[in-house]
Amino acid sequence: MDLLEETHLKLSFGKLRRALQAFETYASPRPVTLDWAVTGHCNARCVFCEAPGISAKAALPTERMLTIVDEMAEMGVEEVLLVGGEPFIRKDLWEILARLESRKIRVSAISNGIVISSLSSNELALLSERGSRLSLSIDSSQKAQCDIIRGVPGIYEKLLSAIGRAREAGIRDLSLNAVIGKDNLKEISPLIELAAQEGIPFVHFQPVSPAGIFVNQPPLPIKASFLLDDEGDIAALVAEIQRGLITARRLGIGTDLRMFETVAVPYFKSFARKESGFYLQELVSGFRCIKAFWSGYVDYEGSLKPCALLAHGGNIAQKSLQSEWKNLDPLRRNFRKGRFEPDCRYCFCNAGENILASLLAHPWQNRSLIRKLMGS
Ligand code: SF4
Ligand code: SF4
Numbered sequence: 276m277d278l279l280e281e282t283h284l285k286l287s288f289g290k291l292r293r294a295l296q297a298f299e300t301y302a303s304p305r306p307v308t309l310d311w312a313v314t315g316h317c318n319a320r321c322v323f324c325e326a327p328g329i330s331a332k333a334a335l336p337t338e339r340m341l342t343i344v345d346e347m348a349e350m351g352v353e354e355v356l357l358v359g360g361e362p363f364i365r366k367d368l369w370e371i372l373a374r375l376e377s378r379k380i381r382v383s384a385i386s387n388g389i390v391i392s393s394l395s396s397n398e399l400a401l402l403s404e405r406g407s408r409l410s411l412s413i414d415s416s417q418k419a420q421c422d423i424i425r426g427v428p429g430i431y432e433k434l435l436s437a438i439g440r441a442r443e444a445g446i447r448d449l450s451l452n453a454v455i456g457k458d459n460l461k462e463i464s465p466l467i468e469l470a471a472q473e474g475i476p477f478v479h480f481q482p483v484s485p486a487g488i489f490v491n492q493p494p495l496p497i498k499a500s501f502l503l504d505d506e507g508d509i510a511a512l513v514a515e516i517q518r519g520l521i522t523a524r525r526l527g528i529g530t531d532l533r534m535f536e537t538v539a540v541p542y543f544k545s546f547a548r549k550e551s552g553f554y555l556q557e558l559v560s561g562f563r564c565i566k567a568f569w570s571g572y573v574d575y576e577g578s579l580k581p582c583a584l585l586a587h588g589g590n591i592a593q594k595s596l597q598s599e600w601k602n603l604d605p606l607r608r609n610f611r612k613g614r615f616e617p618d619c620r621y622c623f624c625n626a627g628e629n630i631l632a633s634l635l636a637h638p639w640q641n642r643s644l645i646r647k648l649m650g651s
Pocket of ligand 2: 564565566567581582583584585615616618619620621622623625626629
């Protein structure tokens with residue numbers, strides 16, 4: 276089992292080494308990658324997501340988006356992961372993609388598939404030629420459940436159409452991305468089977484989060500009902516993950532299920548027990564956040580932070596990426612000392628890369644965790 280497989284879309288050993296170096300020497304002159312929520316709005320209505328309530332107008336204008344790309348290039352950003360909301364609903368996205376291309380910045384995207392299913396062959400070919408990586412979000416292999424969770428009748432068919440068209444266009448590194456909560460635990464294995472059936476090599480799993488997708492949006496109250504909140508639910512999750520691992524091995528599909536199990540179980544337990552501590556510091560000896568040293572997150576209004584969960588950060592709507600990146604130094608200094616923010620207790624999306632870096636830095640103190648992740 277390749278440990279790096281557990282951080283699909285994001286990490287290579289080269290990047291991991293550079294991130295650790297930046298952490299050790301406290302030299303973080305630039306982000307190597309950025310997650311960029313180019314819009315907060317979304318054309319889906321997922322029951323656990325606040326994005327649909329955000330206006331499409333509440334996003335930075337085209338002109339600033341293009342100069343941000345220039346600033347990224349000047350700082351040496353190598354890859355951008357487009358997120359949202361739904362990134363493909365931005366009317367000027369192709370202009371932004373063209374600028375990213377001309378500045379030699381690689382692009383990956385996470386999408387709900389609605390717009391992708393109706394892209395022209397030429398547009399899909401452009402994505403493919405640019406070597407874009409694409410992850411499509413789907414939380415159930417059953418049409419009825421998928422449509423209910425995603426809040427759009429017919430979205431399941433659109434997703435299947437998006438998968439087929441993206442595959443035909445030759446888009447590299449196609450993957451599925453599933454949010455797992457109480458209602459769709461039993462979908463882990465069927466989603467892996469769906470991936471095999473549709474020719475998709477990888478499925479990424481993440482737990483439903485009690486936090487809002489954007490810090491300026493209060494989390495939807497309904498989220499609590501998706502959390503696994505007792506020992507029975509958590510035991511059922513572990514059993515479904517084991518079933519998923521067997522299915523994945525049988526069908527030759529890559530997943531991050533070992534990391535998902537390692538993290539999701541203490542994550543849900545921590546919320547079930549209403550603990551206020553940071554579960555990752557308890558799970559990993561010498562836990563460190565390298566995300567803040569090699570990467571960053573820009574939201575639809577220009578907030579710049581180490582990741583989406585944090586309330587603090589700069590804003591590049593008016594100021595330059597360079598100056599605002601530098602202004603994150605005090606936060607990084609705290610992280611180096613193991614002082615995390617209260618919002619970090621919701622850390623999951625970036626937990627995989629942070630855990631790998633922490634294991635690499637402290638292998639002896641984390642032998643049993645390493646063995647678990649290696650499946651031995
Ligand atoms: S989870 Fe993704 S697809 Fe669903 S509403 Fe939120 S941003 Fe849109
Ligand atoms: S939430 Fe996780 S990735 Fe984000 S700053 Fe905290 S530890 Fe780092």
